[in-house]
Amino acid sequence: MNPLIQQLTEKGPVLTDGAWGTEFQKMGLASGGIADIWNLDRPEWVEQVARSYVEAGSRIILTNTFRANRIALASHGLGEKVRELNRAGAEISRRASRNQASVFASIGPSGKLLIVGEVSAEDLRAAFFEQARALAEGGADALVIETMSDLTEAIIALEAARETGLPVVVSMVFDSGKNHDRTLTGLTPEQAAEALAAHGADVIGANCGQGIENFIEICRRLKAATKRPIWIKPNAGLPELAGDQVIYNTTPAAFASHIGALLEAGADFVGGCCGTDPRFVRALSHAMYATKSDVVR
Secondary structure, three states, X not given: OOHHHHHHHOOOOEEOOOOOHHHHHHOOOOOOOOHHHHHHHOHHHHHHHHHHHHHHOOOEEOOOOOOOOHXXXXXXXXXXXXXXXXXXXXXXXXXHHOOOOEEEEEEOOOOOOOOOOOOOHXXXXXXXXXHHHHHHHOOOOEEEEEEEOOHHHHHHHHHHHHOOXXXXXXXEOOOEOOOOOEOOOOOOHHHHHHHHHHOOOOEEEEEEEEEHHHHHHHHHHHXXXXXXOEEEEXXXXXXXXXXXXXXXXXXXXXXXXXXXXXXXXXXXXXXXXXXXXXXXXXXXHHHHHHHOOOOOO
8 A cells, every 4th residue: 555545544534625616616716617727816715725624624635726637728728837737736735734634636537538539548648647747746745536437538547647656546426327326438336446456546436426325335336346445525415506506405414424324335535526615524524533533633
């Protein structure tokens, strides 16, 4: 096991952070807007979100770099700002951590489909390596390849990220199929875990797509399929439209009520994705203490 991952998990499950995108939307980010540019335009706002999670009890915080690969940025005319945006994102989270939390930098999908030829494997590899290298330069402790639906793209990103020498988490989205337990491309948790472990992922997990109650069985299946630690970040339920606003109706208390079952299922890293915020992190922290007094450090 990677030394950092071992150090973080040796005393029990680790509390990560909550959503970033939905927090930025509360601050005025337009629907469809790209939050990553705020690393340069509004760094104090980004740092405010990061710090709010540290203050809520997160022992790991991510970075505002989810869409900061060259391919995704190009559609917004920002393709030449990859290094600048990613270095700034890592540096902002590093400042916000105040040495109380580790910084696991976020790498999201390209937004292009490899399977239909919208992008080549070579271009993906180059884009992910460029981003990973900039995040490492900015001071990230580890990299999180997250919200992946295509295993091939996830593996390309993983191989590129591993070249930095940092530990790498790979987190897939399981929200498709009859039982909502497959990726968009039909992959099961077992298939994902086995393939990602074989390609050297240090931590394997699931995020986004659905609410926490549906992650329990996915977590259990991931845990049974690999010896790697498991990373889990569910949404605050499914989004609903209220007029022109997207809302998530799950409360922090309801979200945290599932933590015992999730830990029993084998989660090693727990946090939230879309719709969660510092209140959810505090609720998780309290529930984790109540479940086992020494699981949060």
